[in-house]
Structure formats: C-alpha cells, structure tokens
Amino acid sequence: MTASSTSCLVHCFDNGLVLLAEPLPWLSSVGFDIAIPAGAAFDPEDRQGLASLTTDMVLRGAGPRDARAFLEDLENLGVVWSESVGHRFIHLSAAMRPKHLRDALAIFSDVLRKPRLPQEDLESARQGLIQTIQAEEDDPEHQLNKALRYRFLPYPWSRSPHGVIDHVAAISWQEVAEFVERHFQPSGVVIGVAGRFNWDELVTWVGELLGDWKGSPPPAPETRWPTERQAHVPFDSQQTHIGVAYRSIPYEDDHYFLARAAAGMLGSGSSSRLFMELRERRGLCYAVGANYVVIRGFGGVICYVGTTSERAEESLEVLLEQLQNLGEGVTKDELDRAKAQLKSGIVFLQESSAARAHTLTQDWSLLGRVRSMQEIKEAVDSLSTEEVNQFLRDNPPRDFTVVTVGPRPVEVPSELLQP
Amino acid sequence: MTASSTSCLVHCFDNGLVLLAEPLPWLSSVGFDIAIPAGAAFDPEDRQGLASLTTDMVLRGAGPRDARAFLEDLENLGVVWSESVGHRFIHLSAAMRPKHLRDALAIFSDVLRKPRLPQEDLESARQGLIQTIQAEEDDPEHQLNKALRYRFLPYPWSRSPHGVIDHVAAISWQEVAEFVERHFQPSGVVIGVAGRFNWDELVTWVGELLGDWKGSPPPAPETRWPTERQAHVPFDSQQTHIGVAYRSIPYEDDHYFLARAAAGMLGSGSSSRLFMELRERRGLCYAVGANYVVIRGFGGVICYVGTTSERAEESLEVLLEQLQNLGEGVTKDELDRAKAQLKSGIVFLQESSAARAHTLTQDWSLLGRVRSMQEIKEAVDSLSTEEVNQFLRDNPPRDFTVVTVGPRPVEVPSELLQP
Numbered sequence: 001m002t003a004s005s006t007s008c009l010v011h012c013f014d015n016g017l018v019l020l021a022e023p024l025p026w027l028s029s030v031g032f033d034i035a036i037p038a039g040a041a042f043d044p045e046d047r048q049g050l051a052s053l054t055t056d057m058v059l060r061g062a063g064p065r066d067a068r069a070f071l072e073d074l075e076n077l078g079v080v081w082s083e084s085v086g087h088r089f090i091h092l093s094a095a096m097r098p099k100h101l102r103d104a105l106a107i108f109s110d111v112l113r114k115p116r117l118p119q120e121d122l123e124s125a126r127q128g129l130i131q132t133i134q135a136e137e138d139d140p141e142h143q144l145n146k147a148l149r150y151r152f153l154p155y156p157w158s159r160s161p162h163g164v165i166d167h168v169a170a171i172s173w174q175e176v177a178e179f180v181e182r183h184f185q186p187s188g189v190v191i192g193v194a195g196r197f198n199w200d201e202l203v204t205w206v207g208e209l210l211g212d213w214k215g216s217p218p219p220a221p222e223t224r225w226p227t228e229r230q231a232h233v234p235f236d237s238q239q240t241h242i243g244v245a246y247r248s249i250p251y252e253d254d255h256y257f258l259a260r261a262a263a264g265m266l267g268s269g270s271s272s273r274l275f276m277e278l279r280e281r282r283g284l285c286y287a288v289g290a291n292y293v294v295i296r297g298f299g300g301v302i303c304y305v306g307t308t309s310e311r312a313e314e315s316l317e318v319l320l321e322q323l324q325n326l327g328e329g330v331t332k333d334e335l336d337r338a339k340a341q342l343k344s345g346i347v348f349l350q351e352s353s354a355a356r357a358h359t360l361t362q363d364w365s366l367l368g369r370v371r372s373m374q375e376i377k378e379a380v381d382s383l384s385t386e387e388v389n390q391f392l393r394d395n396p397p398r399d400f401t402v403v404t405v406g407p408r409p410v411e412v413p414s415e416l417l418q419p
Numbered sequence: 420m421t422a423s424s425t426s427c428l429v430h431c432f433d434n435g436l437v438l439l440a441e442p443l444p445w446l447s448s449v450g451f452d453i454a455i456p457a458g459a460a461f462d463p464e465d466r467q468g469l470a471s472l473t474t475d476m477v478l479r480g481a482g483p484r485d486a487r488a489f490l491e492d493l494e495n496l497g498v499v500w501s502e503s504v505g506h507r508f509i510h511l512s513a514a515m516r517p518k519h520l521r522d523a524l525a526i527f528s529d530v531l532r533k534p535r536l537p538q539e540d541l542e543s544a545r546q547g548l549i550q551t552i553q554a555e556e557d558d559p560e561h562q563l564n565k566a567l568r569y570r571f572l573p574y575p576w577s578r579s580p581h582g583v584i585d586h587v588a589a590i591s592w593q594e595v596a597e598f599v600e601r602h603f604q605p606s607g608v609v610i611g612v613a614g615r616f617n618w619d620e621l622v623t624w625v626g627e628l629l630g631d632w633k634g635s636p637p638p639a640p641e642t643r644w645p646t647e648r649q650a651h652v653p654f655d656s657q658q659t660h661i662g663v664a665y666r667s668i669p670y671e672d673d674h675y676f677l678a679r680a681a682a683g684m685l686g687s688g689s690s691s692r693l694f695m696e697l698r699e700r701r702g703l704c705y706a707v708g709a710n711y712v713v714i715r716g717f718g719g720v721i722c723y724v725g726t727t728s729e730r731a732e733e734s735l736e737v738l739l740e741q742l743q744n745l746g747e748g749v750t751k752d753e754l755d756r757a758k759a760q761l762k763s764g765i766v767f768l769q770e771s772s773a774a775r776a777h778t779l780t781q782d783w784s785l786l787g788r789v790r791s792m793q794e795i796k797e798a799v800d801s802l803s804t805e806e807v808n809q810f811l812r813d814n815p816p817r818d819f820t821v822v823t824v825g826p827r828p829v830e831v832p833s834e835l836l837q838p
Contacts, residue, residue: 079763
C-alpha cells in the first residue's frame, strides 16, 4: 500500500487517557508522542523552571530501571526519542521499528506512573538546566524570541519554558515530587501514534500499561494579557534582531486556513513578500520570515528580521509597510503558491511517523479532535482569493508588538504602530 | 510495496555527469541532490567566500526566469528546496511530489548552465553574506567549530565556507562570473535522486536537460596539514565551549563501521560514555557529544562540551580521560546499543527521499560508488566486540586538537595531551 488518505483512530480509556492513532502503512517505522498536561504554564510564579527540571528528573529512571538502564534499554531497542517542555504539555516523543513499539510504550509508561526521581541526581539536573538558561542568554535570537513572546502571548503562556535561574536554584526535591503527583495524571494525557502498527494490539497494550491508572490533573491556569507592547533588549553585537507580532485567529476557527495562507504569503519561503522585499530587492537583512503561532483559543503571527544595526530602522520600517500592504489583499498567483506549499507539507507529513504523531496530539489538545490529512487538503484546495482578501479586510495586521535586540534602541515609527 | 532493500541505479553520461537514483516506491515524494564541484575549498586565498557569494548569485535567476520567477515557479510546484555550500561541492537539494520532478529538474538545470548573475543584485547578495558572517561571530558554538576545524582538518577544507568579511567585500562581479565559468562543469556534477520516480524517464529527462553540456572543472586543490593544535578564543560569556578532535579512519576504509560504532559509543546518544559521565553522573555540562566527520581520504572525531567557566577545567579533564579509556576497549552491551542505533538510522533513511538523495551524492563523492542500505545493514550486523577492541588498540584516540571559547583560557593537562 502506498501513501493515500487515511483516518485517525481514537480510543478514550475510562480514566480519561486518550489514544489517537493514524496508520501510515507504507512506512516501516512507527512514532508516538505522549503529551502530559504538566507544561511550564503550571510553574508557580516563583518556581519558573519547575516543569523543565521535573522533566529531566522523571527521565532518570522509572519502575524497574535506574537512569542508566532506562537510557540503555531504549538504545538497545534502537528507539530515537526526545523530550520537550511546552507550555501546556510535556511531550515525550519516540520513533522506532514496529516490533519494538510495545517495549518502548512500556518503558515510557513507567516514566508516567513510576518515575524514581532520584534525590542524588537533583543537583546534576539543576546545574544542567541553569547552564542551558545561561547558554540561551548568549544567543540574541533567543533573547528576542523570549522578550517578544513575553509581550505578545497571554501570561503564563508567555514565559520561557526553561524558567529563571534564581527560581531553578531554589527548587526542592519535594516540589518536584509534588509537581509529578499533581500533574502526571491519566485524565489529560494524550498519546498519538502514527506509522505502521496494529490498532487492536495497540489498544490492548496501552490498556494493559495505563488502563488502571487513576487521577485528574488541575485545569489550565487562568491567563492575563500583557499590557506593554514595545521593548528593546541591549546586546553587544554588530547585529540587530527585530521581532514584530500581531494577533490573528485561533487554530479552531473556521477561517484558520485563510489566516495561515495569508501569513505564508507574507513571510514563509523565498517568494514571500518579506523575503522578496527586505532581502532580495533591498539587501537589508540576512534573515527574514514570519511564523504562525497557535495556543488554545489564540493565534498570532510573529515576524523576524536579522540585520545590521545601521539598517535596523529601515528594515523595521519596510517590514511594517509590508504588514500594512498585506491588509490590502493578495493576488491569485500568490495564493496558488501558498496552496502548493501547504499541500507539499501534507505529503511530507505522510512520510514521517514522528512528525505525524506530534500533530495528532497537537490537534487533539487544540481542537478536541484530529484534522485528517484529507480534510486539510480539501480546506487548502478550496481557498479562494476573494475569501482571503475578505478575511484580510476584516482582519488586517495591526496593533503590533515590537521588540528589538541589539547594541542600541531602534526608533519605531509611531504613525505605523498606530495607523 | 513497503520498505525493503533496493539497489542504487547509476547512469554516467558522456560528458562526465553522473546520475544516481534509488527507488523508495513506498513514498509519495521524490527528492534530489545536485552536487556541483564548486565548493569553498576552491576559493582563492584572498577571496574566501567566493563560492558562497556565487551560490547566492546563481539562484537569482537563470535561463528564461528572473530571480522572482525562479522562486515563484519553484513554489508553484510545491518544491521544498535549499542550497548549501560545502568544501568540495555546492549542493542544491529539493523534495517534491513526483509529478513535478521533471519541471523542478529543468529549473535547476538552468541554474547549472545558464545562471543570469544579475550585476545589479551583487551588492544585495554581498551584504547578505557579510551579515551572515557577522551573525556567526555572535555565536560562541560557531566560533568553536570554526577555530577547531581550522586546526584539525587539512587546509583548505579547514576554512569556514562562508568566508572572510574583508574578502567578501572585495569580490567583483567578474570574479563571480569566472568562478561559475570554471567550476560549473558537467564532468564532476553528481545528481542523486531518491523516492518515487521512473528510472527510464529520469535518464531521458536528465539527458535532454544536461546531456549536451560540455566541460571539466579543475581538480580539487592540494591540501596541507595544520601545525598548531591548541587555541583559545576569547568570548564574553559565563559559558565555556570546549572542542577536542582526533583523527580516525576515512569513510572508504574497510574498518569504517568499526570506527563509526566506537565513536557512537563514545559520544552519540544519551547512553554514550560522554553523556553518562559528564552530564548524568557529574552534572558538569549542559551539552556534550561526539560526531564523526569525513572528507575524502580523511576521517575524524570531534567532541564538544558546553559548560560553565568554573567547570571548564574539570570538564576537559574528564573528557580527555574518557577518550583515553576508550582505547582500552568497549563491552558487548555497548556495541549492541551502537548497532541498534545505526540500524534505526537506516530505517529512517528509507523514509526520507531528501535525506537519502543526499547520502547518494555523498557516497559517490567519497567512494566512487554507493553503499546500499542492505550493505550498511550487513556491515553493522557483522561488527563484533573483538574487532572493535582490536581496532581501538590499533587506533586509540590520541594527538588531540583542543580549542576553547569563553571568558578565559582553559588549562589543558599536558600529560593527557601527550601520553
């Protein structure tokens, strides 16, 4: 069987755990993504970094395995895996040959239910996290991203998941253990599986491993909107990094693909407006682009320009002009290219078990269901220039958040900020 | 048809151009990689950056297309593509739906044969490259990699492909045009294709597009070995970045997979010796690992540690101890894990048309043939602890190149450097 459209299979266990799976039987691998509702948004105000430190600690041995046996057993199975700490979820992601799926699920089930949290490893984990934060401080692009998100996204989604050094330094083992106790709970865990597998076996395995686990985590924290929309972060360099963000519509909105296509025409790929105007035509910058960001109930576009300090004002001005122009509409040629890009993305998604597994859990957490690849393809195919331009008239880019990182502040043209 | 072993197809055209292709018919995409013998090793001594600037310029329109039409046509086809400048080759890589393969090949054939090199774009391209180099100067990991390679690899393979700002500032349009004239020649171009395609069609298309092109590029430049093996690069930060490199054996050597597995046990993955000892057990660093690097006739291992300045001496000492210990041999358990890792890598390679296309051209340039996935699998399966340990006795890590980047020099234990 070769790549074609398939649908997602869903099993909701009595304890609230959700198993999602999409067969990609043309592949010879299988991937899974376990989303645990224990992300950095749950960090207490004065313990930012707790979810990240906890993630490191739960991966230092679980059930019958100490830290070394855990790592060695996964490598013996040839499992390629990684962890990441998002705002709502901790993600444990893995890809492997199908014959090792059950064993890999068993190892990670122990991480969920029986992490050892070895007290003697806490200092080592803490030092690793502190050093990671320090290394980020050396990276101006990271500084930009952090400062921009803080002023753009709803708090606490706007915080840096790795946390704050002073907070990390103060976290006790007891606090880690309590965080696991509170947030590692089956009601709220979503497991996405994609690739080559047998559905009946999979449901049986997950049921055996996790079906008798009980408990519910607390709901997502209340959010509040940032009030400040401009900032400059001093950084000793010849370069200046500029970020401009504006609100768009959420992933669950019917018009999502209109908004997503519009953002693509603005800043995704090398025929996008930002790339053509700032880089190719004017040579203002070495890096430029725009990304769509989604969290539950919220969507936005973040634009980035990396340039020299001398060209910073002009770069920002041209960027803001392009954002204003976008509100006046796009052409059919531009839309056709954006559609071709989005449809290519679907083809590549069909060929990566790990990437598709991740989009399954992401869809579930944002929508409460999974958008099939066929549904996405049809939504993209049906986009028309008229609809996109109506959308852009109704939702022109505006109310910009502007952050710069570099040797000196960049003057922001006020008439462009407040049209 | 699902993933299984296949063989590589080869067609050598009369003009010296080589077409390699491997069917991965379970995929619904196809990828190609065009290797042009015009990499940064060919940059004149006082024009370092010429290959990089040329690469930017040839992508600004070719044949019937100006820069904008070139970018737009590729996006209309949904082609995901990128360019990269290596030492021996410039690589143009692309992935797409199979129905667009011919059109994409036609567009890139024009880049090879008929680049427009618009004079009015030279300044914009130059500024972009200079800014890229400046941004790299802000990145301490990049600084480490650059300084280490300069003292480890044979010159001019040891230079930074992006070049030197003063050199880039001086490059004339005439020099770009002459570089294209000299190095963009069919004898020496290798095109790798992997994924879903029809071989007979492919040979016909490439023959029509490139078969009547004539010419030969100059041979690879002479190399010379660096003499200095230690350096410290000052960088204002709380972090210190440490690189240690030593020679191993080339890709074409019969013992390559022994050496590669040994390097994996040393520093690839989270049950490797470096990760376990420096990060998990002692909490000395936030990042640690080892990579195998190959160029024609040369193989080596580059180890990296990112740590705080206070822990730099201890980190370096433990790293060098681990390198010495490796010479005393490995266990069967370690080898089994390394083999499982390497074999997983083969499975994932079967699922990425773009990645496999790149390994086809790389194999050809290093070996003059392609190692099939079956051959790699058998070579990995047959590795024994006895062989690996004999290899390590004969080739223990030694004669280390050591470079550090951070706020102050790191003391290097001389007895460890010269055992």
